[in-house]
Amino acid sequence: MNYRHAFHAGNFADVLKHAVLARILTHLLDKPGGFRVVDTHAGIGLYDLEGDEAGRTGEWQNGIGRVLDASPTPALADFLAPYLETVRRENPDGGLRHYPGSPAIVTSMLRKHDQLIANELHPVDADLLEEAMAGRRRAKVMRLDAYTAVKSLLPPPERRGLLLVDPPFEQPGEFDRMREAMRAAHQRFATGTQQIWYPIKDVKAVARFHDAVAGDGIERILRIEQWTRRPGLEGPLAGAGMLVVNPPWTLAEATRAVMPELTALLATGPGAGWRVDWLVPEASR
Ligand SMILES: C[S@@+](CC[C@H](N)C(=O)[O-])C[C@H]1O[C@@H](n2cnc3c(N)ncnc32)[C@H](O)[C@@H]1O
Structure with a gap:
């Protein structure tokens, strides 16, 4: 386990992932009943952008840095508001x-x-996470393997909530494990929302993952992807995406409306782009 999210915190991929996360939470907060979030790969919780790791890559400057310096249209400002x-x-x-x-x-x-x-x-990261969460009474830190966590922590007693799966992709087979996690979560908690994040480096591997998930019998899977320049296997991450199972009703439309502006804001080279579509729609009755 060599991956340290501190090098990447606040980059373009975090911006979209966290903006979508905050919108999903906003939707869950609309109803009075309590809910639970299971964050399988939580990281350290809070990142110091003036620290050694973030300073060495400076990735946040092309992510949250650009967002905070921008003068967004009202639509983008509204989309980003809960996150910001x-x-x-x-x-x-x-x-x-x-x-x-x-x-x-x-x-x-x-x-x-x-x-x-x-x-x-x-x-080490779990210790830092404990520190960051100290005093935040709604948080409980656990140190399980992520995929064991999915099986042992779902369904949540509240029967409402979100599963966030955000792996480092440093080991081969991560797409297969994520697919398995999605199936296990769906079996245990079919009405729950899932936010499943992945990097877009090997576009063929991403396409194989999509094809496999689309055949698993899970409905209502929204796909949100963005690349800040043409994706490729070499060099720093250029693109990332997520599958959202059971997204809030307004998420597809709201995301689609702001993606041209957000992608232009975060672009770093030729070939930047995005897509927001249904990998699997709701079955017609
Ligand atoms: C991309 S980072 C998570 C970032 C975090 N979700 C966020 O949005 O701020 C991935 C984290 O997963 C942890 N990790 C790697 N393999 C794991 C596993 N099998 N189970 C649980 N955590 C794991 C890594 O140590 C790393 O902190």
């Missing part, structure tokens, strides 16, 4: 020093009767 609110909450003195990872985003939005299970296997 969590970023501001971690930087109460203004500026941008602390970037919230998924556990910080989730805990800053939850109510008293909602719960986060933040799971992280790397022992």
